[in-house]
Amino acid sequence: MKTVPSVQTVRLPSVDRILGDAACAALIAQYGRAQTLDAARALLASLRAAMLAGTQAPLELSEIAAQLAQQLQAQSRSSLRAVFNLTGTVLHTNLGRALLPDAAVQAVVEALQWPMNLEFDLETGKRGDRDDLVEELLRELTGAEAATIVNNNAAAVLLMLNTLAQNKEVIVSRGELVEIGGAFRIPDVMTRAGAVLREVGSTNRTHRADYANGINENTALLMKVHCSNYAITGFTKSVELDELVPLAAEHGVATAVDLGSGTLVDLAQYGLPHETTVRETIAAGADLVTFSGDKLLGGPQCGVIVGRADLIAKIKRNPLKRALRVGKLTLAALEPVLQLYRAPDLLAERLTTLRLLTRPSSAMRAQAQEIAPQLQQVLGDSYAVTAEAMLSQIGSGALPVDQLPSFGLAVRATASCRIGNALGVLEQRLRGLAMPVIGRIGQDTLWLDLRCLESAHHDRFVAQLAQLQS
Template identity: 40%
Template structure:
């Protein structure tokens, strides 16, 4: 037995005392490190690896980062890319999240030592940007804001909505089913393509909980169409819940047809609901702005606690709203000339062509609105190699070509992108 190589397999406690494993335990947790050691020891006992290789094998099983999520370079030209996490946070928001990761005064008044309004600074930042709102509330996503509003205002009652606004959002979720889940009844008015003020007026009555105005942000309807604006709906006497979807707080000249919170509140919306991680450019969140009494009614509803956001979201949202222009708006406002020099430099280094392309807002915002730009044209097969590289680069495949669009690529990443492209081209 003295010559049995299995006797040379290092003990678990010996390996855990090794500084390399101690550091790994600090980063990934002791249980995860212990599991990797056990797997490597079993491999040595079965003869798959030598006892001397146990430590190296266990360390190789440790992930390179604490999270399995991998940072990717978005070269698709789609700014708010749902599959890539929608809005990239600004540097200010990232710094705010890191600072809030420990203990914070998220719900504590340091001056008095008493409990305070949760996330007061983020809410105040929103109200400063949208002075038309009497109050603000933040929940965990845009759909949650709409669910909370219809539950608090119309549970057991009717929600009056145009048939042309009964939209389906990503992953098969449909507005009628969302509203039905709140215990409210849908009262559909008008037709798919045309709805008039009289249609709403005939439907509003004692059973009306609210009128819902939902911006169909993920599609556009053209031709023989008509709709009713918030300014007209606000004359019917029922609360108007206006869902702008995309999260613009104020008009954006680049997207003149996209609704915004300030405009719809000025037109008479009781409350406006929106997303925080689309055109607002912040973390995933649902924002409610509007009449103070109605917002307070939503805040006091039992469902609000289940939809509450954490301190990291509040920190990122405050930094986004009060800070510099977020990356999303910079990317949307970028013109072909803004990325021309960078695109041509990389294309020349690779000896390939540059072509004109149209980017997209994405995330259900400004459907059909092109964002003029340019891209590096490569063989279609390169797209897969780019995705599997380090760092992963996600490009667009169209017309039999792989198109690498720099609209959403931060300029400091240009050299890493060029290296990835060279590696993918072999």
Template identity: 40%
Template sequence: MAASQASQASQVKQQSRPRLPQVGQILESPFLEQAISRLSRPIVTDAIRRVIDGYRKQRRFITSDEDMQQLQNDILSSCRSLIRTRQTRVINATGTVIHTNLGRSPISPELWDAVSEVNTGYSNLEISLAKGKRGERKGLVNHLVNALTGSEDAVVVNNNAASVWLLLNELAAGKEVIVSRGEQIQIGGGFRIPDIMRMAGAKMVEVGTSNITTADDYIDAVTEDTALVLMVHKSNFAVRGFTETADMKEVARRLPEHVLLAVDQGSGLVTETISKEEIPADRYLRQGAHLVCFSGDKIIGGPQAGIICGRKDLVKKLEKNPMMRAFRPGRVVYSLLEELLVRKLNSEDCGRGIAERSQLNLEANRQWAEREAAELGGSPEQGNYVSLVEDQLIIGGGTLPDEYYPSWSLEINLNKAANQILDELREMPVPVVAVIRNDKVRINLATILPEDRDVVAGQLRNYFFAKESQEYVK
């Protein structure tokens, strides 16, 4: 009898002991349905375990409805943090058109829709429909690039960094490559010309100075062991003042036959008229370059890709490099490039890249900005919530580093820190990525896509008018 009473007392004690709910029990709760649909059950399960482990280490237990609500909030917060790492649509209000951190060039919806069938079914990626046998992956792209640039042949890889490595490794491994000191660039992610040369197996020979490199500098550095002269686009900086750049025609004319001339043009400017200073890829070929490489997702406006064009025999060598299998893109890239280049060669609007389209929308953006500034103006007692200010846009993405274009911005006037406002804009249903100028947040309208204007306007109205506790500058 005494033993039975002791057992019952032990059970009562265990039942009253503070506990944490089981992971499986929480996972089936309705409040996690949306998180599971966005993240998957295993990821949400891990998030629950992390939160519960944290509670256990802090000796926090569920003893009331308030405790359970707090636990659910902590789990949801963990899930939301993970959801924000997913690829998602954002609104570019930075004034940088080709923004590397925001996906560079947006693909035209018309182009995307045009290639949807190719990419949601089977395709002739590597089969010759004429012969019924395995064919080349290039499709029509090389013919289109040839028509655009005047090249003899072309090959596409997954980005322009791969283009540079490929031509160095195939054409100059174990040999000398001459590069100007003023063109030993570093771009985002630590990509440096000296490093990529070393990894490709080439021996870098520096010529000239940071601000002056002449044709004589290149020619005087040539030896029997020289394979290549590489000229590199100054993608993210400009040198002004006492400068001189070698004339490419002269360099090409004076180079001995065993030395090739290649240009990393970078930006992909070809037919566009948005720059007076940038040299188009086709002009480099006409001036004597044997190969030119550039990005497909910058000024051209296509998917991420590297395009190498020029002399046919050299392109064929590149295609036989063992690393081509690692560098070659898939059908999504090929189909989008084909569609884009066809539209570009036909002078259709959707064949224009975002850099070019942004110049055509300046007046429409200004008129829209005036309307929005008037509607968000606030009351005379409170002052304006936003002000319309003149601003600038840049092309960005490692292109045209010293060229600026006029634009308009909505400047936000709130009694709160600019960084806090930036954070709140990114918390919107469709995150808005803006910038700070003179300690004020600016929403640059030049980089807001026409289809996003209504979204931005609606979110700003909610932001300014939905919170009665908001304080404004008079």
């Protein structure tokens, strides 16, 4: 029969004795006396309760100090952590979308450490405009007259609509009234912007006449929205810009295009499916184009609006612009990314997003064949690990029906496995590693796509597999 100790028999060192121990001196130096003191009190209270319940044996002072160190380390660990993205989705919204190239990372580090000329004109010595830091590059790369930057593409659409269409109508094809991740819906954004949505056409077919019949004296914009996360196939019809722009000009209204991903180069030259570029959209006559910075562009999270200079000037005068503006870290990262586009022949090597999208299957195959036996040895006979071909996707609504040939690890539970929900358990263990590994489960298989595991991170990934040892 288990004996439960009484309050009198519970013996624990005092807080002062713990903090006075030599082992705690380093903890105080690292975490500060106040934080260490609070953690020690909480640990002692927890140990006292466990000992009274009979679930904890007495501990030596050194053991208590070791637990205190673990507790402080856990409390101080950042909630935002680096992970291995083995989902097969390169631009994964939940994992932060685009990874910045080295040039952008170094620029951000410098901006973190120094004052910057964010809104200071070095030539005149007077106040400047933060958009000026990147506007000339954006004009060069897109062919637009002017540009402005806000904190994401949803903000870009909101600001554009609020500026140009408040209390007025915006005509959009019913087939383009999209909802993307996080319940972002075009109709809801229009409502918040104070614009009035006028739907035209049907879900699968919209004609030029539908737009023409929808135009009235209260129309402010004809708007096209990139169907970023789905595709309608079969009996379909949409109105392209070469039809829409003349119609808008005829009635004296502007044409706006929400491109979503907003690539600046023709991806076909890199062996990827073609996605309409911002330059192509401007050249087709769009008055305004909005797009994201952290999708196919491969830069930091931001929203970009490019187009006619007079319309951009109006947008920049909107008081909402200040609420939605970006800070120096975003601009520090965006400029070097845009600079990379001046050398398209080197882009696939230097722009991280494009490098991952164009990574050859042969490299991933060799990597998978090397890792598979190592992972198999760690997991034992409860699982079968094989190197297999699989399919990646670009992600974040870019080219939603197109997939990329990839290679990785397929893990399946074996007949000898006695673990309930074996794949779910393993997936959770992978997420619990020092640097979490994020895969995906489907078809009774845990898929670990290696497209985003570049050689620079290979050894770090393999080194922590031993932590999975049962």
